[in-house]
Amino acid sequence: MEIKQIFESYERRKHEAFDTWMHCPKCGARCALLPSGRSKRLRCPQCGFVLYRNPSPGVVALIVRDDMILLGKRAQNVYKGEKWCLPGGFVEFEEDFLSAAHREIREETGLSIKILSILSVVSNFFSPELHTLVVVLLAEKISGALQPGDDMVELEWFPLSGPFSLMAFEADEHIIARYQQTKLAGAPVDPQFAFP
Numbered sequence: 001m002e003i004k005q006i007f008e009s010y011e012r013r014k015h016e017a018f019d020t021w022m023h024c025p026k027c028g029a030r031c032a033l034l035p036s037g038r039s040k041r042l043r044c045p046q047c048g049f050v051l052y053r054n055p056s057p058g059v060v061a062l063i064v065r066d067d068m069i070l071l072g073k074r075a076q077n078v079y080k081g082e083k084w085c086l087p088g089g090f091v092e093f094e095e096d097f098l099s100a101a102h103r104e105i106r107e108e109t110g111l112s113i114k115i116l117s118i119l120s121v122v123s124n125f126f127s128p129e130l131h132t133l134v135v136v137l138l139a140e141k142i143s144g145a146l147q148p149g150d151d152m153v154e155l156e157w158f159p160l161s162g163p164f165s166l167m168a169f170e171a172d173e174h175i176i177a178r179y180q181q182t183k184l185a186g187a188p189v190d191p192q193f194a195f196p
């Protein structure tokens, strides 16, 4: 099966990836968009602050049980609301990505997990305002009872072969299909962080 790790929801080369955040977060002066290397960056003419923009880092987990996987239905008021996805979320600044996965899965599903491996890493270009870089983990439940929380309103085990409810993210659909078809083992995970 084809391996895919870059997902584009819009034609990113036609857009300049800058929004309206134009004031310096340090001194409040109005920033200017200036050339910097191969791209342009917002720079403060008063104090010299440079705004580096990066994709937001996230983690998702393919939680498997026999030939089933756990999917969650997204709340109505979040991005891609009412569609289904792998549970996960954003990595906080002070957090490593594996601890972020344990925290997000506990918040969204009520489960404690063992992280088995790193299945993939994907770039998502959702819109000019939202780019993410997501580590896809393979995991299994070790304890807890299903309890949707945070951005999830419903949780359900689906057969790996589908059919699935309407999915929010192409990257999730791709990794589920690849896992199902090729029984991906993934890269080993740091054993110190495999358990919560």
Ligand SMILES: [Zn+2]
Pocket: 024, 025, 026, 027, 028, 029, 044, 045, 046, 047, 048, 049
């Ligand atoms: Zn400034």
